[in-house]
Amino acid sequence: MPEIRFHIRWPDGEEDICYSPSLVVQDYFEVGESYTLEEFLDRARTALSIASDRVQAKYGFPCSRALGQLQHIEQRSAQYGTLEAPQVSLLRFIP
Numbered sequence: 001m002p003e004i005r006f007h008i009r010w011p012d013g014e015e016d017i018c019y020s021p022s023l024v025v026q027d028y029f030e031v032g033e034s035y036t037l038e039e040f041l042d043r044a045r046t047a048l049s050i051a052s053d054r055v056q057a058k059y060g061f062p063c064s065r066a067l068g069q070l071q072h073i074e075q076r077s078a079q080y081g082t083l084e085a086p087q088v089s090l091l092r093f094i095p
Helices: 023-027 037-059 064-078
Strands: 004-009 015-020 034-036 087-094
Touching (some): 004 023, 015 037, 015 064, 023 037, 034 037, 037 064, 037 087
Antiparallel strands (some): 004 087, 034 087
């Protein structure tokens, strides 16, 4: 199963490299786009859940790394809840 990483910029300018065990994230994010924090979270939840489900279908167990990545994204997002109109940008995909 092809994995991919996606490089994002948080509302405070800090950057993260995120992991997905599936290329499905490319269906939910576009390089160069910025998303509201809520939209980014919705897309990340959907994409990483699908990615984990694909691992489960193939190997018989969910992808703990994808679910851990989602947990990290959710925890990190919580710190931006007080900002007005926070945006997360997708900088690039890393094969």
